[in-house]
Amino acid sequence: MTDKMRAAVIDHYHQVDPEIRLVPQPVIHPHDVLVKIRAASVNPIDTKTMAGDLRLLLRYRMPLVLGSDFAGDVIAVGRQVTAFQVGDAVYGRPQKDRIGTFADYLAVDTGDIALMPTNLSYEQAAALPLVGLTSYQALHDLMALRPGKKVLIQAGSGGVGTVAIQLAKQLGAYVATTTSAANTAFVQSLGADEVIDYHRTDFATVLKDYDAVFDMLGGNTLERAFRVVKPGGIIVSVSGRPNGRFAQTYGLPLWKRGVLRLATRRLTQLEKVSGVSYRFLFMQPSGQQLAELTTLVEQNKLVPVIDRIYPLTEIAAALTYSRLGKAHGKIIVTMTE
Numbered sequence: 001m002t003d004k005m006r007a008a009v010i011d012h013y014h015q016v017d018p019e020i021r022l023v024p025q026p027v028i029h030p031h032d033v034l035v036k037i038r039a040a041s042v043n044p045i046d047t048k049t050m051a052g053d054l055r056l057l058l059r060y061r062m063p064l065v066l067g068s069d070f071a072g073d074v075i076a077v078g079r080q081v082t083a084f085q086v087g088d089a090v091y092g093r094p095q096k097d098r099i100g101t102f103a104d105y106l107a108v109d110t111g112d113i114a115l116m117p118t119n120l121s122y123e124q125a126a127a128l129p130l131v132g133l134t135s136y137q138a139l140h141d142l143m144a145l146r147p148g149k150k151v152l153i154q155a156g157s158g159g160v161g162t163v164a165i166q167l168a169k170q171l172g173a174y175v176a177t178t179t180s181a182a183n184t185a186f187v188q189s190l191g192a193d194e195v196i197d198y199h200r201t202d203f204a205t206v207l208k209d210y211d212a213v214f215d216m217l218g219g220n221t222l223e224r225a226f227r228v229v230k231p232g233g234i235i236v237s238v239s240g241r242p243n244g245r246f247a248q249t250y251g252l253p254l255w256k257r258g259v260l261r262l263a264t265r266r267l268t269q270l271e272k273v274s275g276v277s278y279r280f281l282f283m284q285p286s287g288q289q290l291a292e293l294t295t296l297v298e299q300n301k302l303v304p305v306i307d308r309i310y311p312l313t314e315i316a317a318a319l320t321y322s323r324l325g326k327a328h329g330k331i332i333v334t335m336t337e
C-alpha cells in the first residue's frame, strides 16, 4: 500500500480554497528523485489555475495538487539517476503536468532541478525557481540584454520583478521599473536606475527609445509599451495574450492557434506599425538554468526577496494574499508539521 502525505488539493475549477488532505505519496520514475518538500512558493499561476484562466494552455485532470516550485531534500532516487543522491538539498520547478509542490513530497525529473544555493534557507530557495527561470528566459534568452541596453521591467516590486531587476543589472542593462511610490527605495535597493510610480505617471509618457520591455501586466499596459520601445526592440510579456507565433512554437493544435491569432490581432498590428517584436513567454523548467542562478546566488549577485511565510495549513490565506496582487517579492509556504 502507498504511504500517504498531506497536500493542498482542488477537485474542480473555481473551487474557492484548496482542501488539505491525505493523498498517496508520488511514485518515482527512473529519472526522478523523490523530494521531501520543505518550502514552496505561491505564484499567481496557482490562483489562475484554480480559476481555470489558463485552460487554453494548461488543462488539468482533477483532483489536482497545487504548487509549482519548491525547495527540499532528496530522499530517494530513481534507478537511472546519477546526478543527485539522497541527502542533496535541491530546488526546482517541475513540468506543468507534474506540479504539486504544496505537499509533503514530490517526484520530479532530475532535468528540472538543481542543487540549492548553499547560502540560502529552504524558504529563500523556494522563492526562486519559477520567477528566477521566468526572468532568465525573458532577459537572457529572448531579449539578450547586455551592457548599455535599456529595459523597462513592469511591476518591479512583485515576485518576478524583484528577481528581474537584479538579473537585468547583472547583464549590465539600464533598468527602469514601475511600482507604487512607497516601494521606490525597495526597488532601488535591488538595482533599479529609474522608478516610475504607476499611480501618478504613465510610463509611456516619460520613457522612450528603450531596447526592451518586460511586461508583467498585459492588457492596455502591454499595448502602451509599444510607445516606449525603439524599432528593432522587443517586448516580452508573461501576462499578455499568447500570440500565433507562440502557439506554433508551443505546438498547440490548429484551432487554438487560430483562436490566439484572432485574439492578438491588435498586438500583431502594433508590431507591424512600430517595428517592435512581441513575444509571449511561458516559462519552461530547466535544471541547467537553475544551476546558473545557484551560482549567482552563491556569489551574492542575486538575493531572493520574501514578503510573507505561511504554514501549509494556512495555504488558503497565502493564496488570498497572492490574489490581492500586492506582494513585495515572494509568498512562501512551509511544510513543517
Ligand SMILES: NC(=O)c1ccc[n+]([C@@H]2O[C@H](COP(=O)([O-])OP(=O)(O)OC[C@H]3O[C@@H](n4cnc5c(N)ncnc54)[C@H](OP(=O)(O)O)[C@@H]3O)[C@@H](O)[C@H]2O)c1
Residues within 6 Å of the ligand: 043, 044, 045, 048, 130, 131, 134, 154, 155, 156, 157, 158, 159, 160, 161, 178, 179, 180, 181, 183, 198, 216, 217, 237, 238, 239, 281, 282, 283, 322, 325, 326, 327, 328, 329
Ligand atoms: N507566463 C509565465 O510563464 C509567467 C511566469 C511568471 C509569472 N507570470 C505572470 O506574471 C505576473 C506577475 O507575476 P508576479 O509573481 O510578479 O506577481 P505578484 O508578485 O503578485 O505581483 C505583485 C506586484 O505587482 C505590482 N503591481 C500591481 N499592479 C501594478 C501596476 N499596474 N504597475 C506596476 N506594478 C504593479 C504590485 O506593486 P504595488 O504593491 O506597488 O501595487 C506588487 O508588488 C502574473 O500575472 C503571473 O501570472 C507568468
